[in-house]
Amino acid sequence: MGFLALFIVALMPVLKTLIVTAVGLFLALEKVDILGATARHHLNNLVFFVFTPALVSSNLAETITMSSLIKLWFMPVNILLTFLIGSALGWVLVKVLRTPQHLHGLVIGCCAAGNLGNLLLIIIPAVCEENDSPFGDSSTCSTNGEAYASLSMAIGAVFIWTYVYNIVRAYGIRSTGSTINRTNSANGGEIVTESSLEESLLSKDIETDHSHDTPQPIDSIENDEKVDLLFSSSMHGTNFSASSCTRVPMRKKIKQQLKIWAERMNLKMMFAPSTIATIVGLAIGATSPLRKLLIGDSAPLRVIDTSTSMIGDASIPAMTLIVGANLLKGLQRSEVGLGIIIGVQVVRYIAMPLLGILVVKAAVHFGLVGSDSLYQFVLLLQYALPTAMSMGTITQLFEVGERDCSVIMLWNYAVAALALTLWSTYYLWSVS
Structure with a gap:
């Protein structure tokens, strides 16, 4: 042809x-x-x-x-x-x-x-x-x-x-x-700031295992940079956590990262x-x-x-x-x-x-x-x-x-x- x-x-x-x-x-x-x-x-x-x-x-x-x-x-x-x-x-x-x-x-x-x-x-x-x-x-x-x-x-x-x-x-x-828009098409959802989500997860983990210690503050990282770095790290196989600058065990960092991604992902969809x-x-x-x-x-x-x-x-x-x-x-x-x-x-x-x-x-x-x-x-x-x-x-x-x-x-x-x-x-x- x-x-x-x-x-x-x-x-x-x-x-x-x-x-x-x-x-x-x-x-x-x-x-x-x-x-x-x-x-x-x-x-x-x-x-x-x-x-x-x-x-x-x-x-x-x-x-x-x-x-x-x-x-x-x-x-x-x-x-x-x-x-x-x-x-x-x-x-x-x-x-x-x-x-x-x-x-x-x-x-x-x-x-x-x-x-x-x-x-x-x-x-x-x-x-x-x-x-x-x-x-x-x-x-x-x-x-x-x-x-x-x-x-x-x-x-x-x-x-x-x-x-x-x-x-x-x-x-x-x-x-x-x-x-981050947490709107769910079924229930109207809620809007949760990414920084508040990570800070709450981090503080909860630290308070649970180290209630006698004073948790160190999270460095000021812009929310958009966190999203970019999290996405890029998932593509390149690197383990990045927005709270990596805090002195917590690696197990806690992984746990926090999994919680954050679980919150982001809508399993229903x-x-x-x-x-x-x-x-x-x-x-x-x-x-x-x-x-x-x-x-x-x-x-x-x-x-x-x-x-x-x-x-x-x-x-x-x-x-x-x-x-x-x-x-x-x-x-x-x-x-x-x-x-x-x-x-x-x-x-x-x-x-x-x-x-x-x-x-x-x-x-x-x-x-x-x-x-x-x-x-x-x-x-x-x-x-x-x-x-x-x-x-x-x-x-x-x-x-x-x-x-x-x-x-x-x-x-x-x-x-x-x-x-x-x-x-x-x-x-x-x-x-x-």
């Missing part, structure tokens, strides 16, 4: 996504107001609690078996690498550009979390259905591609709501003060609806008796699977419309400078794809990935995708950087029209 034919194959699914996104943007205009703030809020809840879990569970149950799960073992590792590499590059970016503290989590999250869900579910089947597709029979390609995209979406959702969510949470500092749906879908798909009971034309309880699948089909258009509607805020003014916008694009569309090629080619060379060209294409594509749509939801939960996130996402998806098409074309050429 020539470059032009490959370019057209790669362009079609991207254009479909952008058209639906443009429709969402139009519906959110003040003169139309079909997808206004209230409507987006309710639709977002439907997508988060109903549509996406239904899509994840039904697709995994239908396409993933125990044998295919073993075959695709490298995909979760590859997705984890995309998050780790992206967050590392994002952390370097905020340091180089001296990004405002309350935007650190947003920028790092935008660099780390790629759209591993609905975009792949649009792109892969569309590529398979093209007459000039390099992946052979369209039926087999679509079946395998749906399995790859479904697993990618499920694993990506787990990492977003465990890894990225807690990064944004750690940096979730309101612009009015250096406080680790079991978000999409995460639970992933567990259910994998359990059904990998367990033969359950699979025979629910999946297939002759399954006695197939109506449950078909109903779930029908609900899940609404996820992709609804989520894409929400992204378009949220991009309307990106047309307004924000604190995000041109350097941050360009930096995120460089990370997501230049640095990440180049590093992804090295990772996937190394995996192929050492026999970690089979010879399936479609599988290799999906692994490569996971490094070249725009920012995950869930970043908008996460910033709304913490009420930090919502408009700034919209600006970054607006440019991210605008640049994706060209960047994603070009990288997809190159990937198609390299694996065909």
Whole structure:
């Protein structure tokens, strides 16, 4: 296949996504107001609690078996690498550009979390259905591609709501003060200053074991520096404690650090609806008796699977419309400078794809990935995708950087029209 034919194959699914996104943007205009703030809020809840879990569970149950799960073992590792590499590059970016503290989590999250869900579910089947597709029979390609995209979406959702969510949470500092937002979506939560948290934990430990001693004061370390050092130390494997300057045993320092991180992490969000749906879908798909009971034309309880699948089909258009509607805020003014916008694009569309090629080619060379060209294409594509749509939801939960996130996402998806098409074309050429 020539470059032009490959370019057209790669362009079609991207254009479909952008058209639906443009429709969402139009519906959110003040003169139309079909997808206004209230409507987006309710639709977002439907997508988060109903549509996406239904899509994840039904697709995994239908396409993933125990044998295919073993075959695709490298995909979760590859997705984890995309998050780790992206967050590392994002952390370097905020340091180089001296990004405002309350935007650190947003920028790092935008660099780390790629759209591993609905975009792949649009792109892969569309590529398979093209007459000039390099992946052979369209039926087999679509079946395998749906399995790859479904697993990618499920694993990506787990990492977003465990890894990225807690990064944004750690940096979730309101612009009015250096406080960590402890807001829980279920109970309204509370706001606890990081310094008061660490001081209370430290004083409690010292008073318990050394009630006769006078604890020495903690050095004055700015809250934003503590967050930066804690995050950087977790990435580099160093054991940093904000209270390391106090003369307490190492065991106490470790205990204090664990308490602080336990306070920061919202364990409930680790079991978000999409995460639970992933567990259910994998359990059904990998367990033969359950699979025979629910999946297939002759399954006695197939109506449950078909109903779930029908609900899940609404996820992709609804989520894409929400992204378009949220991009309307990106047309307004924000604190995000041109350097941050360009930096995120460089990370997501230049640095990440180049590093992804090295990772996937190394995996192929050492026999970690089979010879399936479609599988290799999906692994490569996971490094070249725009920012995950869930970043908008996460910033709304913490009420930090919502408009700034919209600006970054607006440019991210605008640049994706060209960047994603070009990288997809190159990937198609390299694996065909």
